[in-house]
Amino acid sequence: MSSPSSYYIPHEAKWPIVGSIALFAFFAGFASLLNGGGWVIMAFGAALLVYMMIRWFGDVIAESENGQYSAQVDVSFRMSMMWFIFSEVMFFGAFFGALFYARTFSGPWLSGIGEGGAAATNAVLWSGFDYVWPHNGPEQLGGAYEKMHWFPLPVLNTLILLTSGVTCTIAHHAIKEGNREKMVKWLLATCALGFFFVFMQGVEYYEAYAHLNLKMNTGIYGSTFFMLTGFHGFHVCMGAIILLIVMFRGMRKHFSATNHFAFEAAAWYWHFVDVVWLGLFIFVYIL
Amino acid sequence: MSTAAAGHHEHDDHGPAKGWTRWLYTTNHKDIGTLYLLFALVMFFIGGGMALIIRAELFQPGLQLVDPLFFNSMTTMHALVMIFGVVMPAFVGLANWMIPMMIGGPDMALPRMNNWSFWIMPFAFLLLLSTLFMEGGGPAGGWTLYAPLSLQGPDSFAFVIFSIHFMGISSVMGSINIVATIFNMRAPGMSLMQMPLFVWTWLITAYLLIAVIPVLAGAVTMLLTDRFFGTSFFNAAGGGDPVMYQHIFWFFGHPEVYILILPAFGIISSIIPTFARKPLFGYASMVYATASIAFLSFIVWAHHMFTVGMPLAGEMFFMFATMMISVPTGVKVFNWVATMWRGSMTFETPMLFAIGFLVMFTIGGLSGLMLAITPADIQYHDTYFVVAHFHYVLVPGAIYSIMAATYYWLPKWTGNMYDEKWGKIHFWVSTVFLNVLFFPMHFVGLAGMPRRIPDYNLQFADWNAIATIGAFGFGFSQLIFVYVIFKCIKGGAKATDEVWDGAEGLEWTVPSPAPYHTFEKPPAQYS
Numbered sequence: 001m002s003s004p005s006s007y008y009i010p011h012e013a014k015w016p017i018v019g020s021i022a023l024f025a026f027f028a029g030f031a032s033l034l035n036g037g038g039w040v041i042m043a044f045g046a047a048l049l050v051y052m053m054i055r056w057f058g059d060v061i062a063e064s065e066n067g068q069y070s071a072q073v074d075v076s077f078r079m080s081m082m083w084f085i086f087s088e089v090m091f092f093g094a095f096f097g098a099l100f101y102a103r104t105f106s107g108p109w110l111s112g113i114g115e116g117g118a119a120a121t122n123a124v125l126w127s128g129f130d131y132v133w134p135h136n137g138p139e140q141l142g143g144a145y146e147k148m149h150w151f152p153l154p155v156l157n158t159l160i161l162l163t164s165g166v167t168c169t170i171a172h173h174a175i176k177e178g179n180r181e182k183m184v185k186w187l188l189a190t191c192a193l194g195f196f197f198v199f200m201q202g203v204e205y206y207e208a209y210a211h212l213n214l215k216m217n218t219g220i221y222g223s224t225f226f227m228l229t230g231f232h233g234f235h236v237c238m239g240a241i242i243l244l245i246v247m248f249r250g251m252r253k254h255f256s257a258t259n260h261f262a263f264e265a266a267a268w269y270w271h272f273v274d275v276v277w278l279g280l281f282i283f284v285y286i287l
Numbered sequence: 288m289s290t291a292a293a294g295h296h297e298h299d300d301h302g303p304a305k306g307w308t309r310w311l312y313t314t315n316h317k318d319i320g321t322l323y324l325l326f327a328l329v330m331f332f333i334g335g336g337m338a339l340i341i342r343a344e345l346f347q348p349g350l351q352l353v354d355p356l357f358f359n360s361m362t363t364m365h366a367l368v369m370i371f372g373v374v375m376p377a378f379v380g381l382a383n384w385m386i387p388m389m390i391g392g393p394d395m396a397l398p399r400m401n402n403w404s405f406w407i408m409p410f411a412f413l414l415l416l417s418t419l420f421m422e423g424g425g426p427a428g429g430w431t432l433y434a435p436l437s438l439q440g441p442d443s444f445a446f447v448i449f450s451i452h453f454m455g456i457s458s459v460m461g462s463i464n465i466v467a468t469i470f471n472m473r474a475p476g477m478s479l480m481q482m483p484l485f486v487w488t489w490l491i492t493a494y495l496l497i498a499v500i501p502v503l504a505g506a507v508t509m510l511l512t513d514r515f516f517g518t519s520f521f522n523a524a525g526g527g528d529p530v531m532y533q534h535i536f537w538f539f540g541h542p543e544v545y546i547l548i549l550p551a552f553g554i555i556s557s558i559i560p561t562f563a564r565k566p567l568f569g570y571a572s573m574v575y576a577t578a579s580i581a582f583l584s585f586i587v588w589a590h591h592m593f594t595v596g597m598p599l600a601g602e603m604f605f606m607f608a609t610m611m612i613s614v615p616t617g618v619k620v621f622n623w624v625a626t627m628w629r630g631s632m633t634f635e636t637p638m639l640f641a642i643g644f645l646v647m648f649t650i651g652g653l654s655g656l657m658l659a660i661t662p663a664d665i666q667y668h669d670t671y672f673v674v675a676h677f678h679y680v681l682v683p684g685a686i687y688s689i690m691a692a693t694y695y696w697l698p699k700w701t702g703n704m705y706d707e708k709w710g711k712i713h714f715w716v717s718t719v720f721l722n723v724l725f726f727p728m729h730f731v732g733l734a735g736m737p738r739r740i741p742d743y744n745l746q747f748a749d750w751n752a753i754a755t756i757g758a759f760g761f762g763f764s765q766l767i768f769v770y771v772i773f774k775c776i777k778g779g780a781k782a783t784d785e786v787w788d789g790a791e792g793l794e795w796t797v798p799s800p801a802p803y804h805t806f807e808k809p810p811a812q813y814s
Contacts, residue, residue, distance in 0.1 A: 007393040007807065012304065012312045016403030024410040027453055031445035034515045056399075072471060076396040079467040087459050087501045094505025094535055098520055101535075106528035115598055126523075137526030141519055217517030220526035227512065227520075 008073050010063075015056035022048035057245075061262075065254060074261055081265040085272050088235070092276055095231065099224045099283060106220070107131040110138055136219025146212040148225065150285035153204045157197055158281050161236075164193035165274045168243070168267050178257035180250055187247040190270070194240030201233045228280055235273045242266045302803045311406070314398035315803060316383045319405050321700075323380025324693075326408055327373050328769070333416070334368035335762050337361045342724075342758035344741050345751050358741040359427035360419065366430035370547065371454050372412055374681070377689045378550040379404070379461050382489045385696065386465065388794040388801060389483045391474030391810040396467035404461040411453035418443035418450075429739060431540065432507065434521035434532040438514050448511045455500045462493035462500075469493075474793070474806070476813030480571065483792050487574050488553030491581045495542045495549075498585075503539040506532065530595050537588035545584045548680065549577060551648075551688030552619060555641050557792070558695050559623050562638035563630030564789035569622040576615035576622075583612050593664045602661045609659040613652065620649055635787075636710030640691035643683055643718050651679030654729065669739075672732025678725045683718070690768065697775050698782035702800030705775040713767040720764060724757030 026045025033039050063069065108114055111131035112122030122129060126138035134147050148154070171186035208214040208225075216226045246266045249255065255263055303309050303318065313319060340361050344352050353361070383401065387394055395401045418425040423441025426432065437444065469490045473482070482490075510532070512518040519525025521532045552573075560567045567573065589597060589605040597605075623645055632638070654676040658664050667673060690713075697705050727750035732738075736747045743751065782799040793812070797805050 009394050009804075010314050010399055013314050013399035013402045014312055016399060017311050017406050019403055020406045020410045023407065023453060023456070024414065027414060027449035028446070031449050034445045035442045075471050076467045079470060080397060080400075080463045083463045083466055083497050084459075087463075087497045090498050091501035091505050094502045094509075097502075097535060097538070098505075098509065098531060101531045102520075102527060106523075106531060107526060109528075110523060110526065116596060135526050137519060137522070137524050139524040141522075141525040142517075215517075216512070217519070217525075219519050223509075223512070223518035223520050223525070223527065227509070227518065 008068060008070050015052050015059070018052045019049065019056070022046075022052055061249065061254070064259075064262075074259075077261050077265070081268060085268060088272065089276075092228075092231065092279075095224070095228050096279065096283065099228065102220045102224065103133050107133065107135065134221035134225075136221055140219065142215055142218035142222055143213060145214045145218050145222070147221070148204070148208055148212065148214060148285065150281070153200060153207070154281060154285045157200050157204075158277065160193050160197045160200065161274050161277050164190045164197070165271060167193065168270050172263065172267055175250075175255055175260050175263055176257055180253065180255065183255070183263075184247055184250040187243055187250065191240050191244045191247060194236055194243065194270075198233060198237055198240065201229065201236075204229075225284060228284055232273065232276055232280055235276070239266070239270045239273050243270060312402070314394070314402055316387050316394045316398070316401065317700075317801065317803065319395075319401050320380045320383030320385075322405050323376045323383060323408075326405070327377035327380060327689075328772075330368055330372035330376070330412065331765070334365050334373055335765065337365040337368065339758060339762050341365065342755040345743070346755040347752065348743055348745055348748050350742055353741070355741045356424060356427055359429075359739065360425040362739050363426050363428065363430050364416075364419065367415060367426075368412075369681070370430070370543070371451075372408070374547050374685045374689070375458065376408055378489075378492070378547075378685075379465075381485075381550065381554070381689070381692050381696075382465055384700065385794060386468055386486055386489060387472065388797065388805055389486050389792055390469065390472060390477060391793050391806050391813070392468060392472030393804065393806050394472075395464050396471050397464050400460050401464050404457045404464065407453060407457035407460075411450050411457065414446055414453060415450035418446045421446070431533075431536055432510060433536070434510060434513065434529050437510060438521070444514060445511065448507045451507050452504055455504045458496050458500045462496035465489055465493040466497070474809045474813050478813075480574070481813065483553075484556035484567065484570070484573055484577075485550070485553035488549045488556075488577050491577050492546050492549045495546050495581055495584065499539040499542040499546075502535065503543075506535040506539065509535075530592070533592050533595060534589065537591045538585075540591065541588040542581070542584040545580055547685050548648075549580070551644070551685050552577060554688040554692045554695075555623060555644055558637050558641040558691055559626050559645075560791070561695075561787045561789045562635060562641070563627045563632050565626055565630040566791075567622065568625035568628075569618070572618055573622055576618040579615040580612060583608060583615070587612065590659055590664070593661050594668045606659060606661045610656065613656055613659075616652055620645065620652075631789075635694075636705070636707060636714055637691045637695035639711065639714040640687045640694065643714065644687045644691065647679055647683030647687070647718075647721075651676055651681075651684060654679065667732065669737055670732040671728040671736045671738055674738050675725050675728035675732055678728070682725065683721060693768075693772065695787075696794070697772065698786045699794060699799050699801055701776050701779075702782055702798075703775050703777075703779035704782050704786075705771050705779065709767055709771045709774075713764065713771060716764040716767065717761060720757045720760030722757070724754050724761050727751075727754045727757075 022045050024045070025041050026049060029037075029039070029042030029045050033042055105114075108131050109118045110122060110126050111129050112119045113131065129138035136142050136145065167186045167189040171183045171190060174180075174182035174186060214222055214225065216222050243266050246263050249262065303315065304312070310318065310322060340353060341358065344350075344358055383395065386392075421441070421443040423443060425443055426437065426440055426447045428437035428440050432447070469482070469486055509518070509520040513520055513522065519527045521527050521529045523529070556567055556573060587605055587609045589601060590609045593602060593605075634642075654672070658667055658673065658676055694705060694710055731747045731750045734747065736743050784798055785795045786799060787795075793810060794801070796810070
């Protein structure tokens with residue numbers, strides 16, 4: 001714990017209320033879109049949210065560059081980022097939990113395996129259903145489909161992400177040595193790999209929809225597949241954008257060997273999406 | 288955005304900003320704490336109004352006042368409002384006010400994010416409550432939003448889901464802020480085991496929130512995609528399982544129950560020593576008991592689902608794990624009683640509420656133990672016995688602790704003593720009506736009256752009429768609470784700095800009312 005002689009306290013915050021209005025518009029707009037309304041309110045909310053983030057982070061970056069932050073503030077930022085990532089881990093945990101539950105319990109029960117009423121449930125409601133993973137349920141929702149094979153696209157994507165983890169670490173070592181130029185270069189490589197991953201994920205989705213008839217409504221397999229890979233892809237997008245911003249800041253001569261929290265936060269986040277992908281690759285694609 | 292470094296050479300002693308925008312832009316933990324507490328108070332009356340609609344309908348058997356769909360949306364909304372709009376924000380408000388003062392810090396660790404955590408709440412509830420005015424009405428499938436019933440609800444469903452995401456953002460940011468504050472802003476030299484118990488219980492609560500709110504977000508996201516995007520997480524025809532929703536929901540829901548009570552334990556652990564004029568008995572065991580309860584809360588969730596058809600091994604595991612929780616809880620109750628033992632007790636209003644908590648929370652705890660027993664629960668499940676149980680832990684538990692905390696710290700917040708006579712009247716009237724309201728629910732529940740149904744068999748009529756009288760009595764006696772609070776804000780006998788003569792802790796070393804910025808320089812006691 002640091003023992004400060006003075007504290008840093010910001011005194012007015014105009015952006016939070018803008019953020020609340022933005023989120024309200026986004027959520028209300030999204031909900032009415034789902035019920036057949038227009039997209040304008042949602043788009044307004046999203047745009048305002050992005051604007052708010054640019055301005056709020058802009059203020060924070062300016063304060064940081066002016067040297068207004070003490071070591072204590074730095075510790076607060078680090079703790080917050082760590083626990084934010086932990087909350088993200090739990091968010092993915094819900095979807096992984098759904099996948100494991102469906103594979104360990106629901107599927108076998110529907111096919112009559114298990115104690116209690118499983119056999120009767122199968123005989124009365126879903127007779128003839130045999131459990132094999134993947135499946136789209138006893139009523140074969142979404143129709144006949146093919147499973148997404150782990151080769152070649154997912155393997156390629158795994159290699160892309162793992163490589164991006166390496167380039168990110170090289171960039172980190174560079175800034176720790178005070179070599180900003182090298183950091184920017186390797187960050188550029190990391191971002192490029194990140195966006196390439198997202199692009200390949202898009203190709204994979206196109207394959208799934210166009211050729212495999214694997215869709216979100218393809219029973220529990222399609223549900224878990226698209227929910228897990230979709231949220232992961234969204235997080236990769238976010239992570240790549242964050243790294244891109246860090247890179248631009250590096251080009252503007254931000255960061256030093258001792259002061260580069262934003263870089264490290266982005267890197268932690270990047271490694272987090274990396275690890276989630278490994279879980280996905282194993283449990284969604286291979287096993 | 289103006290900023291300044293507190294305690295720098297250029298002085299920074301200015302008070303609150305002028306005008307109403309002060310409340311919109313504030314980064315001050317006291318302002319934000321006040322906002323949270325006032326928000327909770329307003330929502331308390333909204334949620335209470337819904338409860339009175341429910342009780343009015345149940346005054347007599349038969350359908351009289353509202354149609355069943357609206358009745359169902361009242362039970363749903365009453366729970367969502369009371370849990371997410373009253374108890375949680377009130378505890379966060381207390382955390383905002385008290386934690387920085389208790390640990391000798393200048394403010395919360397992340398003051399701007401703190402502002403956002405609060406200002407999300409009114410918008411999130413606007414989104415939630417607006418569903419009541421939409422075509423088809425609000426959500427009516429119960430606050431747990433069980434699939435498939437909730438999926439068959441009205442079009443407003445998406446608004447409900449997003450309002451839960453919205454509140455979740457606030458909760459996670461608020462909890463992260465509290466964790467960072469407690470770890471990073473303590474007075475130099477203050478060790479973790481020197482922290483007041485309110486700080487400890489909130490630290491553990493914050494971890495629970497960070498761990499489970501995202502799980503709730505995931506669960507309701509799956510509801511959303513099941514309804515609007517064709518997924519089949521909770522649809523057996525597609526290989527999913529409605530029971531899976533219950534598992535994921537209660538993995539959030541059971542820790543949530545402790546989120547609603549652990550800060551209360553911290554409050555009671557502050558108040559009882561003050562008015563017994565003895566240090567808290569077994570401080571370390573209180574900390575360990577709190578941590579044990581938090582750990583156990585993650586492995587008991589399926590006791591909400593004993594009748595759903597789980598494998599026998601599951602029923603047994605969750606039964607025994609649940610019963611284990613009574614051990615650390617028993618340690619706490621024992622410690623509170625032992626703190627009072629041979630103390631020089633006085634019975635000011637906060638102490639009355641604390642003792643009321645102790646007695647009536649224990650009643651709720653014991654009925655919880657009954658519900659933990661799987662074979663017995665098959666009889667009690669979804670009856671008014673369950674309603675009686677959780678209202679005994681939440682109303683004279685969580686809500687009483689919030690009221691006790693309000694009376695206890697109000698003089699520190701406002702600089703004025705509250706009206707002791709009316710405070711005591713508030714306690715006694717509330718306590719009498721509360722028991723008239725909730726105790727009979729045990730009887731009708733054991734006799735088989737189901738919850739969440741607007742009509743009932745004739746043999747339950749008498750106790751229901753009595754409960755409704757209790758409900759209106761309890762509801763209207765809360766106006767006394769509002770009267771005492773606003774009277775205290777406006778004036779009254781000046782409070783001393785220490786306020787209570789047995790009180791210990793850093794918050795009693797600063798003037799009353801607490802200055803706008805406390806501890807711009809760290810206090811020296813601990814270094």
